[in-house]
Amino acid sequence: xxxxxxxxxxxxxxxxxxxxxxxxxxxxxxxxxxxxxxxxxxxxxxxxxxxxxxxxxxxxxxxxxxxxxxxxxxxxxxxxxxxxxxxxxxxxxxxxxxxxxxxxxxxxxxxxxxxxxxxxxxxxxxxxxxxxxxxxxxxxxxxxxxxxxxxxxxxxxxxxxxxxxxxxxxxxxxxxxxxxxxxxxxxxxxxxxxxxxxxxxxxxxxxxxxxxxxxxxxxxxxxxxxxxxxxxxxxxxxxxxxxxxxxxxxxxxxxxxxxxxxxxxxxxxxxxxxxxxxxxxxxxxxxxxxxxxxxxxxxxxxxxxxxxxxxxxxxxxxxxxxxxxxxxxxxxxxxxxxxxxxxxxxxxxxxxxxxxxxxxxxxxxxxxxxxxxxxxxxxxxxxxxxxxxxxxxxxxxxxxxxxxxxxxxxxxxxxxxxxxxxxxxxxxxxxxxxxxxxxxxxxxxxxxxxxxxxxxxxxxxxxxxxxxxxxxxxxxxxxxxxx
Ligand SMILES: Nc1ncnc2c1ncn2[C@@H]1O[C@H](COP(=O)(O)OP(=O)(O)OP(=O)(O)O)[C@@H](O)[C@H]1O
Ligand SMILES: [Mg+2]
Numbered sequence: 019x020x021x022x023x024x025x026x027x028x029x030x031x032x033x034x035x036x037x038x039x040x041x042x043x044x045x046x047x048x049x050x051x052x053x054x055x056x057x058x059x060x061x062x063x064x065x066x067x068x069x070x071x072x073x074x075x076x077x078x079x080x081x082x083x084x085x086x087x088x089x090x091x092x093x094x095x096x097x098x099x100x101x102x103x104x105x106x107x108x109x110x111x112x113x114x115x116x117x118x119x120x121x122x123x124x125x126x127x128x129x130x131x132x133x134x135x136x137x138x139x140x141x142x143x144x145x146x147x148x149x150x151x152x153x154x155x156x157x158x159x160x161x162x163x164x165x166x167x168x169x170x171x172x173x174x175x176x177x178x179x180x181x182x183x184x185x186x187x188x189x190x191x192x193x194x195x196x197x198x199x200x201x202x203x204x205x206x207x208x209x210x211x212x213x214x215x216x217x218x219x220x221x222x223x224x225x226x227x228x229x230x231x232x233x234x235x236x237x238x239x240x241x242x243x244x245x246x247x248x249x250x251x252x253x254x255x256x257x258x259x260x261x262x263x264x265x266x267x268x269x270x271x272x273x274x275x276x277x278x279x280x281x282x283x284x285x286x287x288x289x290x291x292x293x294x295x296x297x298x299x300x301x302x303x304x305x306x307x308x309x310x311x312x313x314x315x316x317x318x319x320x321x322x323x324x325x326x327x328x329x330x331x332x333x334x335x336x337x338x339x340x341x342x343x344x345x346x347x348x349x350x351x352x353x354x355x356x357x358x359x360x361x362x363x364x365x366x367x368x369x370x371x372x373x374x375x376x377x378x379x380x381x382x383x384x385x386x387x388x389x390x391x392x393x394x395x396x397x398x399x400x401x402x403x404x405x406x407x408x409x410x411x412x413x414x415x416x417x418x419x420x421x422x423x424x425x426x427x428x429x430x431x432x433x434x435x436x437x438x439x440x441x442x443x444x445x446x447x448x449x450x451x452x453x454x455x456x457x458x459x460x461x462x463x464x465x466x467x468x469x470x471x472x473x474x475x476x477x478x479x480x481x482x483x484x485x486x487x488x489x490x491x492x493x494x495x496x497x498x499x500x501x
Contacts (some may be wrong), residue, residue, distance in 0.1 A: 025080025034075035058411025067475025067497035077103035082300035088352030097399035115310035118295040184234035200227035339370035353377035354384035365404035381415035419458035
């Protein structure tokens, strides 16, 4: 891709936002690559306040990035931001009727780098799609029985991909659906022993699954893949064929549930053909906007963007950390819609791959609900723990405010007390009490911009390990909406 002059890559100490003139209050590239989480109620100034400040800093410094779209106006926001920062030429809008295509399976099979085409990675991709779908519809949640079905589905997908690869058939969702619908039943395999070779070959011509098994057998004969082949043959002709009554339909239904959206609409049109928009494009300074807003495209929008995000994250991790890397950013507003288990893994290496994640959400309860299960807190806490910068805007959500107060922490504070006793027994004094540095209710009173607040959005910013010029671990910042 022909692009204009490569921007000069600035060091980790380069400031991206200055909250005051004091150097201690500068927010640097080092902070950005450790990730950002912005919380704030509806209309608290997340997008027009802190969000815009960070986004413009990334754009001004020539970073490429990936933008997820929850709301339909996200694309317009980025078009405006790109215009204001002279980055219009670097904007790539991946949307319906655009010429862009991304086929996740094809990409994963044929990309460069370690682990390309590994069955495990492909199955992982499918499982993530499956979980994303479950999260979106609100089903599933990590219980014991859930895990049993997850494993059964995973095994089934592994075997299907293995069979297609050994038979040298295209690994595609279409072919997996075909395999599953033709997979023989118990009474059919029982007849196999009495069938002649010709009859079996004839069966293979009519039955895609049997056809693949025969073809794979021919291809593997006398090679080191015979053992793998036996395993797969066994799976389809014994294990899967003989699964108890309810088990098989449940596996089939689960797979079809995740596969069917790919057989129509945007997923068929833009995510099943041949790839021409690679995640790596953003590493050269392009900003890819996934304009499939969830509010319009619903589950398809979640799948499309979730898959792109996952493979983009893995591509970012493959960047060689030794090079002078131009940072890239991952922009996820309404992040609860796009959470995946991989986010946390990604965050642990994001620093060395110079990936600046920004997650925006109204409240932490959104994350708990999205992760689901009996106790989502450890997972959510661990993800948030790996996002170094937290910005808290005005919020009425008690859980978030309590969490924010806890995150910032306690300190002994002088508390004035007056004990009113009878007659002369009234006394006044000062006692030390362990209190929150910022009390939960203070988050309900932060200014949320607009003309009445002089276009200033107030946010409490905390960066793990940082002491600000006020000698505290948080800073009360004002973000200008008019800039
Ligand atoms: N440029 C601007 N000038 C004046 N007011 C603005 C401007 N941009 C936003 N506002 C107002 O400031 C407030 C904060 O808006 P903003 O869209 O940033 O909130 P948000 O936290 O992103 O909300 P949501 O959760 O709905 O995405 C709103 O009342 C909005 O109408
Ligand atoms: Mg917003």
